[in-house]
Amino acid sequence: MPKNDNMLTILWMLNSGEKLTAKQISEKLEINIRTVYRYMDALCASGVPIISDTGHNGGYSLLHNFIKSPLLFSINEKKTLLHAALFAKEAGYPLSEALENATSKLKMYSNQEQESILSHHLAGFEVINRRGYPAVQPVLQELEHAVANEWSVEISYRNSHDEQSPNRVIDPYGMVNWNNKWYTIAFCHLRNEIRSFRVERILNITRTPFSFRRPNEFSARTFFMKNLLPDVVDKSGLISLIIGGRAEALDDLCIHWFLEHHLQERTSTQAIFLLEEELLYTHVPYIILPYGKSIQVIEPQNLKNKLVEVASELMEYYQV
């Protein structure tokens, strides 16, 4: 295999610390200069940190650190990386194959003693989560590609009212895993604005030949959180919501995805939230209902009235 031999030779040549031009390498190995470029590409792709400089006195060299000391992880660092991989896997991370490769390399790269310690440490650590429907995996993969390479894609999307709107072209600026659900934040060419899309509702996704530029300052996280919890302009209109009840139920309430962001104070017997009036009377009743009698609303009275109203409506609804 002349190819592998030559690539190794190049590595050794560079490892001496010398700076070499492609032409020099091609002459030394008696191969075409084009082939040198190809080898360099291949080496970079497998993770060798090769530095290339153009122009006068240019050429190839190896990252200084790399020559001095190869990448070494302590057993603890390995463990954390492997633990982290478990989280990703359980969240339905789409690039599971590459991740699998990486983790198996990590596991291999230890002697037997370390290996047994590692596997022992890993045995006691579990992440359990809904992995998501396997059906979304291909969509997620395609999306990840599109986000990473800034390709526009065409999707057909089922919106929240079950209507299947016409196909649209979107520029996926980012993908977000929130609360174990996948979203993409994208500029929608149909509506001409940035929107967030639930990946499970993307029925179809196809790459387009167009590409886009994500604005530099754009942050998917910020956009998503703004979208989820719009900025409150008028702070004076906020209403205190005071809940009492069993510590267990209160704890749970305080980590509710919506309420947690409005938590003001938590005492041993009460949880106090600060909310806008509208949200308080539309969303909150439905958050509180499932806790039944394990919690009580202490304030405001209006919410209690609303709860009575909601409960009686539901009673009627199911009485038919």
Added chain:
Amino acid sequence: MPKNDNMLTILWMLNSGEKLTAKQISEKLEINIRTVYRYMDALCASGVPIISDTGHNGGYSLLHNFIKSPLLFSINEKKTLLHAALFAKEAGYPLSEALENATSKLKMYSNQEQESILSHHLAGFEVINRRGYPAVQPVLQELEHAVANEWSVEISYRNSHDEQSPNRVIDPYGMVNWNNKWYTIAFCHLRNEIRSFRVERILNITRTPFSFRRPNEFSARTFFMKNLLPDVVDKSGLISLIIGGRAEALDDLCIHWFLEHHLQERTSTQAIFLLEEELLYTHVPYIILPYGKSIQVIEPQNLKNKLVEVASELMEYYQV
């Protein structure tokens, strides 16, 4: 280059010290056995000390294992590891410091181009989760240590009824992150059985000088899931629960942590679950209530009656 990859894989497989026959290798790598022989030839030719034994119990093995070669990750593998780290971080992973070290090393060993590609790819990827109270971090860290090194610990635990039971010594067999909440599965010396403990309720944890041996066959995952969803012995007593309504609401229902495990069938307009009678009338009403009128119970009638009952109770509860 599948060839190189496969040859490397063979090396790593043998490096573990195992003896493997050509057939086993060929099946694992999904290549022809002839090709395995060819690879072996090539490896021997490049100086790898491979021992081959013919006849019964024959196969290949390595003379002295532990092959040194620098750990190299392709840019994709790096990306997935860094993505995975985000998941762990957002889940409130306790060993965040070691993880941080590992990821910064990963980022370090790249040239500028790789680095910019990496950071660009990472910019579009976000995981957003409740990170958990910072207060549990020290407990989690201590627990992780104890699990990994098999140390018994003494904890004070607030159980679900707000009573603070006496301190107890537990042998933490494992830790589990389920639905973004941390648990430990441990042998409890107070109750003399394996139990699961919610980490947020551990008020105090101190190492003891005792150590334990985790049973080899123990799996925290299995125990936890059995605990969460006990085996149904009598399959005949199961009742069909049929829910109709908006696709959006149904989707959500089908990924509910409890109901998802009982999903039988999902059509475009209905979701059908199969449940034990007791659970159906105790838990399910509280799961269904918050969905309000976006879903309807189609079957069984008894559940509707129960819903009416629950709703009217709640109405009364809040009327005072």
Added chain:
DNA sequence: CTTTCACTGACAACTGCTGTCAGTGAAGTT
């Protein structure tokens, strides 16, 4: 503005890899 260098894409020629088949020999088992 020129030189030097890295880098890309397309394409035809070609090299070397793969699977298949058929067969040999050594080590152990029955």
Added chain:
DNA sequence: AACTTCACTGACAGCAGTTGTCAGTGAAAG
């Protein structure tokens, strides 16, 4: 002694991946 298991070899057709060639872009330095 017959049989099984396993490593190993040679030949060959088909095919995948590699190479050299050519033509051209872009960045850095003098």
